[in-house]
Amino acid sequence: MDNLTFGITMLVCGMGGTILTLWIMSLVMGLLGRLFPEKPEKKEA
């Protein structure tokens, strides 16, 4: 594989893959944050 093809493939797949993966992770973590919200501490009677 020539260097240009290699470089462009790494840029597109590598950077694209990184952004996509982190975007998916941000969505999943946002969802988890909603599913498991911080509950306020119960005041003792």
Place this chain on the structure above:
Amino acid sequence: MTEAIINGLGGLTVGFQMLAVDWRNGIMIIVGFVLLYLGIRKDCEPLLLVPIGFGCILVNIPLSDVMSNEGFIRVIYDAGIVTELFPLLIFVGIGAMTDFGPVLAQPSTFLLGAAGQFGIFLTLLLALALGFPQLDAVSIGIIGACDGPTAIYVTSKFAPHLLGAVSVAAYSYMSLVPILQPPIMRLLTTKKERMTVMKPIAKPVSKTTKMLFPLVITILGGIIAPKGLPLLGTIMLGNLMRESGVVSRLTKASENEIANVVTLFLGLCIGATMVGSAFIKAQTLIILALGFVAICLDTVCGVLMGKVMRVATGGKVNPLIGAAGISAFPMAARVAQREGAKWNKKSYLLMHAMGANAGGQVGSVIAAAVMLSVLAGMGIIR
């Protein structure tokens, strides 16, 4: 008998003769002293620069056999670098030390962590353009991860002959983040943007979410980029131990004893790869220059992503936090906070910047993992 005495004395002077024969060893001993000076007197990453500097001196003393087949550093090198074990053990410690709470409170800052990895791929392109072989270019590009263990892991796998130069570049530039980043941040932002006050993060993160984070990231990241699972898995294991709170002995051991011992061995091994004949080349200077470019490009792309987020949120984001989307944790976040406060005393960016910085920590590992899997997909590595 006279001849035997002369021969015996000759054995004591041969080192001096060799030093005169190969001047590069002498230069590298001076380099070792410079690294020690930076670590001891200037407090630049002393935990690494001191063993690296000393390892560099040890290996460049003429006739030194510390890296010969049975040399003591060779034994450590074979056990921890060739097997890729040391960077992974360091990662367990990093995971145990890192609080990902700020990025979980604001998951969109993951995107700043992604933008902060652009430097890796742009530098890879530059290295290819300068004629480096493909896997060498990958190892040089990874300096842009701003993450020592990741750089060592990738380089020891694909370009072990560049390990010294890449590691020194990665750690040196990481410690120079407070000097390198502010001029770029100022250059790319307007005064109005820099003065933006961001609302404090009010949303607390539950313990359940914090515990699920390492598990979800490991599984998700592992499925997408299985080649990087050792990197991702170890950092997340450390973080799970921290957040679960039930294995405090293991957590403390990971962030203290294990990390300290491995750091010492890792530093010595990196220093020992800096043999004069292999290190003093134009190539090394080019790698150091490319490392510099990589970290500058990370900052540029992080700030630009911050500007995009500012537009998308109607001006609520201060683009300075984008510069924190690199892996130098928590140094880059502090730089963003300091720079923001310099322009507006009411601006308190630290928690937002910590989110971007924690995102950058995950981002650098994900970028390396994705890179390895893409290489495997192209059939360049197995």
